[in-house]
Amino acid sequence: xxxxxxxxxxxxxxxxxxxxxxxxxxxxxxxxxxxxxxxxxxxxxxxxxxxxxxxxxxxxxxxxxxxxxxxxxxxxxxxxxxxxxxxxxxxxxxxxxxxxxxxxxxxxxxxxxxxxxxxxxxxxxxxxxxxxxxxxxxxxxxxxxxxxxxxxxxxxxxxxxxxxxxxxx
Numbered sequence: 001x002x003x004x005x006x007x008x009x010x011x012x013x014x015x016x017x018x019x020x021x022x023x024x025x026x027x028x029x030x031x032x033x034x035x036x037x038x039x040x041x042x043x044x045x046x047x048x049x050x051x052x053x054x055x056x057x058x059x060x061x062x063x064x065x066x067x068x069x070x071x072x073x074x075x076x077x078x079x080x081x082x083x084x085x086x087x088x089x090x091x092x093x094x095x096x097x098x099x100x101x102x103x104x105x106x107x108x109x110x111x112x113x114x115x116x117x118x119x120x121x122x123x124x125x126x127x128x129x130x131x132x133x134x135x136x137x138x139x140x141x142x143x144x145x146x147x148x149x150x151x152x153x154x155x156x157x158x159x160x161x162x163x164x165x166x167x168x169x
Contacts, residue, residue, distance in 0.1 A: 001096065003103055006053040006065060008043065013062025014055065015039045017088050026121040026153055027086065029146040045069075051081070052107045056096045063091045066100035068108055071117050079114035085127075098130060105134065109162040116162060121146075122154035136160040 006014065019033035046053050046067055056063040064087035071080040083104055087096045108116050118136055120127045128138075136158040146153035 001056055001058050001063065001099070003054060003056050003099055006043070006055045008040070010055050010057070010062055010065075011036060011039050011043055013057075014043075014053075014065045017062065017065060017086050020089055021086050024089070025124075026146070026148050027124055027127070029121075029148060029153065029155075031148060050111070052104065054100055054103055054107070056087075056100055063088050064096045064100050066097075066104045068104060068113075068116065071115075079112070080117060081108055081113050081115075082117040082119060083108070093126070097127075098134070101130065101134060105160065105162065114161065114163050116160045118158040118160075120156045120158060122156050128156065128158070131158045131160075134160070 015034070015036055018028070018039065021027050022030050022033055043053055046069060049069070051067060051069055053065065053067045055065045064085065066083065066085040068081040068083035071077050071082045083101075085097050085101050085104070087100075105116060116136075118127075118131050120131065122128075122141060132138075137160070138156055139159050140157040142155045142157070144152035145155050
């Protein structure tokens with residue numbers, strides 16, 4: 001497995017993973033698959049802001065991807081970013097998400113970020129455990145803020161300090 005920065009040629013594989021997650025899970029609070037143009041716009045926006053898009057790949061193609069972006073648009077949130085990590089359905093549970101998230105944590109720290117935020121569906125036990133194992137702590141649970149598959153969804157926010165709590169960035 002290779003971990004690297006994504007290039008535009010990876011977007012088809014990223015899109016396949018993203019749309020599979022939309023259709024089959026509550027990891028993304030969206031119901032309709034998106035078009036390649038949407039992912040291209042997302043990718044170029046990340047690049048323009050200097051934010052990474054990482055992929056894990058092997059001879060079978062893209063295994064997973066990870067990125068972070070603005071947590072909120074206002075200037076005083078500059079040092080806080082929210083991330084996402086998704087792994088291809090046939091490769092989940094094999095450490096790919098962990099490897100991507102570890103690399104993303106390092107990239108966020110290198111970019112001078114102070115806090116990394118994760119928004120995770122409350123029923124996604126695997127993701128909650130992964131984040132906890134990597135030093136994230138649960139800071140909020142928003143009850144019934146999403147609706148998908150004809151049921152209400154709770155959203156958990158977890159955070160990890162990248163620089164010591166209260167330290168200057």
